[in-house]
Amino acid sequence: MAKKPQDLRSARWFAPDDLRSMGHRSRAMQMGWTADDWEGKPVIAIINTWSDLSPCHHHLRDRAEWVKRGILQAGGTPVEMPVHSFSEQFLKPTSMLYRNMGALEVEETLRSHPIDGAVLMGGCDKSTPALIMGAVSMNLPFIFMPAGAMLRGNYAGEKLGSGTDVWKYWDERRAGNITKEQWDGVQGGIARSYGTCMTMGTASTMMSIADGWGLTLPGASSIPAPDAGHKRMAAACGRRAVDMVWEDLTPDKIMTWESTRNAVTVAMATGCSTNAIIHLIAMARRAGVDLTLDHLDEIGHSTPVLANIRPSGKDYLMEDFFYAGGLPALMKELGDKLDLSVMTVNGKTVGDNIAEAVNFNDDVIRPLSNPVYHEGSLAVLKGNLAPDGAVIKPAAMDPKFQKHRGPAIVADSYAQLKEIINDENYPMTPDHVLVLRNAGPQGGPGMPEWGMIPMPKALLKDGHRDMVRLSDARMSGTSYGACILHVAPEAYIGGPLALIETGDIIEMDIPNRSLRVDLTEAQLDARRAKWQAPAPRYERGYGQMFSQHVEQADKGCDFDFLRTDFGAPVPEPEIN
Incomplete structure (x- = not known):
């Protein structure tokens, strides 16, 4: 049903012939408004x-x-x-x-x-x-x-995509394949x-x-x-x-x-x-x-x-x-x-x-008969390592990792992770699974984009450009690679990710939507009994409110008290 001018919400402030509304009108006039600005508009x-x-x-x-x-x-x-x-x-x-x-x-x-x-x-x-x-x-x-x-970005005649090509060229620089001057050229041309x-x-x-x-x-x-x-x-x-x-x-x-x-x-x-x-x-x-x-x-x-x-x-x-x-x-x-x-x-x-839309380039926008990837960009994985789910982007990773089994290398913090990936002599193979934990909604705090874990130097120098990486963090949408993300519940609140140790075998099966650690429930329970909750990230302010009320990744990381079904509807404000 169409509104009438008297039904406008703003009329509650401006229309009544009373003291409060006179104050609203006079202050609007202070800003240069006239009645033409509030009457029936x-x-x-x-x-x-x-x-x-x-x-x-x-x-x-x-x-x-x-x-x-x-x-x-x-x-x-x-x-x-x-x-x-x-x-x-x-x-x-x-x-x-x-x-x-x-x-x-x-x-x-x-x-x-x-x-x-x-x-x-x-x-x-x-x-x-x-x-x-x-x-x-x-x-x-x-x-x-x-x-x-x-x-579009541009450098040396090449089309650059923000984020995506940053990660690519950073790997090449860390591998010693491009110079500082080339890296600076990418920096100046990628955001035009x-x-x-x-x-x-x-x-x-x-x-x-x-x-x-x-x-x-x-x-x-x-x-x-x-x-x-x-x-x-x-x-x-x-x-x-x-x-x-x-x-x-x-x-x-x-x-x-x-x-x-x-x-x-x-x-x-x-x-x-x-x-x-x-x-x-x-x-x-x-x-x-x-x-x-x-x-x-x-x-x-x-x-x-x-x-x-x-x-x-x-x-x-x-x-x-x-x-x-x-x-x-x-x-x-x-x-x-x-x-x-x-x-x-x-x-x-x-x-x-x-109805009148036209596809002018069927290589940029593919028809259903010739897709870029046969099914949707994302897949949801579940199992004893992620009871409430985890997410991966199969369309942007090496297809050989559709099914993978390998030993974990576990980092409890991003600082510890950087030490591992920057150590050219760290003992690892492309079959290892790099694990970062305590980077979820509460652990991060705020679930930072640390989940696109850079490739370790130990593998880059041997020509490897992808491996399975696992975290309770997010990653930039411009990123790529076999990165399992948003593991829920997060490690910081005692999710199964908190219980795994370096050397544990991680199994990922994307076609069957499975993610698990090769441990029995009894083994997980024994480790859970020894786990100690970390100290709160915040003790005051917005950070404390965030930590107390943020929901897990599978619920959208909203505040629990802002859900539609939380309490009575908020009333319209009293006009003062």
């Missing part, structure tokens, strides 16, 4: 994650002006609201520690101000899930405006513009998921950040946000089980980041959709990788994906693997939105 929040230390979002200060233009064109009143910037490169110990803080900030920013709808501006890894989690929990009409990927990583890392994955979920304008996730079309898209987001308020098109009408399944299918078909698993579960659960690791694995089994984009693909980057037709073209190729009847933020169905 939706107030649209532009939730901006720009900062001077967020290179991926460095253009969002400008894009906010284009969003404002669109809001004004459609008869709304724009208000720009800054939130946490989620700077992936500069935020320590890890940006994941602050995803939930950002989601809480977005939710409370929208709840506590006279806001009718929102445009969410972000794209770097944790910003997309944080923005959506917060806005979904508030359940105001919103549209997500993707920051977009940067331009503002925008997010232009590989199918976590940033592009999460923007594509938002698009596939119906939370962006169709195809918005594929537009490169410096492209002029990105400015036009930003203005269109502003216009559409105003219309969504009048239509009362809230996220609960968009984020259904059916659209969630679409989002997961799109993720798998893009060759998505392993981080997508955690964020998908967290976002879905905020929307009241009980998405599990088993659902993700089941969809992955039946969804081939169609996007030939690094790191799962070999040849192309996000700029090429855009020129080939972008996400609408990929979704068109998926055909009946998607539910085409679900509603999206532009007021049309998925089927309507992709």
Whole structure:
């Protein structure tokens, strides 16, 4: 049912003829507003994650002006609201520690101000899930405006992909195959513009998921950040946000089980980041959709990788994906693997939105008959080493490790791990399994991206470029290799990973989705009886709150008290 001006949420602040509302109006006039700005007009929040230390979002200060233009064109009143910037490169110990803080900030920013709808501006890894989690929990009409990927990197005539080629060339430098000058050349050419990583890392994955979920304008996730079309898209987001308020098109009408399944299918078909698993579960659960690791694995089994984009693909980057037709073209190729009847933020169905999509390059966006990889990018493994699950990306590893059995080399910390991998004489073979523990949600703290364990020098010098690596950490979505991640429960709280020792035999079987240590339950129980819990990472502040309330990786690492089913709904604020 369409809203009427008197039904606007912002009218509760501005419309009544009383003392409190007079104060709101007078303070709005202090900022230069007039009655034309608040009478019968939706107030649209532009939730901006720009900062001077967020290179991926460095253009969002400008894009906010284009969003404002669109809001004004459609008869709304724009208000720009800054939130946490989620700077992936500069935020320590890890940006994941602050995803939930950002989601809480977005939710409370929208709840506590006279806001009718929102445009969410972000794209770097944790910003997309944080923005959506917060806005979904508030359940105001919103549209997500993707920051977009940067331009292709370039060095010495070679196309470079951020992250992915960093890991590749770092291995070659550590192996002595490239010089310091060449390394510096890669450094200067791999990030040529503002925008997010232009590989199918976590940033592009999460923007594509938002698009596939119906939370962006169709195809918005594929537009490169410096492209002029990105400015036009930003203005269109502003216009559409105003219309969504009048239509009362809230996220609960968009984020259904059916659209969630679409989002997961799109993720798998893009060759998505392993981080997508955690964020998908967290976002879905905020929307009241009980998405599990088993659902993700089941969809992955039946969804081939169609996007030939690094790191799962070999040849192309996000700029090429855009020129080939972008996400609408990929979704068109998926055909009946998607539910085409679900509603999206532009007021049309998925089927309507992709009806005219064209695939201009069937090597960049492969058809179902010629996929990059025969099934989805990710696989979920379970067993006595990961009772609640672990994740691996088979599409981006050496196929010979589909089934593997080998002795563990265990590191209790990242510092200890670095000593092992930098020791050229450390006794190991390619059959060993490198294990890092105490790097999960509580152990990290914040589950840092330490899971893409660099190849040991002892193996690099012999020409090896992949081996099985295992941890309760995450890894960058731009990474590759036979890395088992997100082991749950984590070692820091006494999960089975805490009990293994160097020399124990680890068995991984990806086709059968199995991960186990060759120990009996009696042996594990005996070790568990001797295990002692480590001291808390934090004793005060946000870190303590995080440690007390963060859930494990298989639950999305959200705070337990922010679940949809936790307690009574939050009431609208009293107007003061």
